[in-house]
Amino acid sequence: MRNNLIFTGIEEDNSQGNKSQVVTESKLREHLSEKLKIPKETVEGLRFERVHRTPSQPVRGKVRSVVAKFVFFKDRELVRRQWPELKGTSFNVFEQFPPEVQEKRRRLIPKMKEAKREGKRAWLAYDTLFIDGHPVQQ
Structure with missing residues (x-):
């Protein structure tokens, strides 16, 4: 994929x-x-x-x-x-991602959107959320 x-x-x-x-x-x-x-x-x-x-x-x-x-x-x-x-x-x-990665990304998207609303830089890389350049632990 x-x-x-x-x-x-x-x-x-x-x-x-x-x-x-x-x-x-x-x-x-x-x-x-x-x-x-x-x-x-x-x-x-x-x-x-x-x-x-x-x-x-x-x-x-x-x-x-x-x-x-x-x-x-x-x-x-x-x-x-x-x-x-x-x-x-x-x-x-x-x-296209495997189903388990898609599920993990689905759970991380609301957190990413919230961080962006707070004015932080946030993005998803594969199945990891980064906020202001640091990976977020789940």
Whole structure:
């Protein structure tokens, strides 16, 4: 999961069932250049090991997330750092974590938000909360 990013809101034509990986990858590349403002030449050079929709059957009116596994970590980071371009849109991009890490992050987010309201610098790194540069013990 280290090289995976999850993209939400990318349109899906689910009237005829699951689309092939090639179709999903081309939609993702289009999304990267249009919405994340990554130059087309750069997007064409990105290498994916696999691109697919989240597992389940397509449902009318719902858009499944796209999971992209990058071949190179530096490509993933290039794309991930473009997330501010999505501010104010219905799209999102985030890292994929194992379920136990997701649960731990879910518990830490309220503490992080509270610290930010108090004017402190706070951020999550994997499954650790940092406030003013120091890790917080749970």
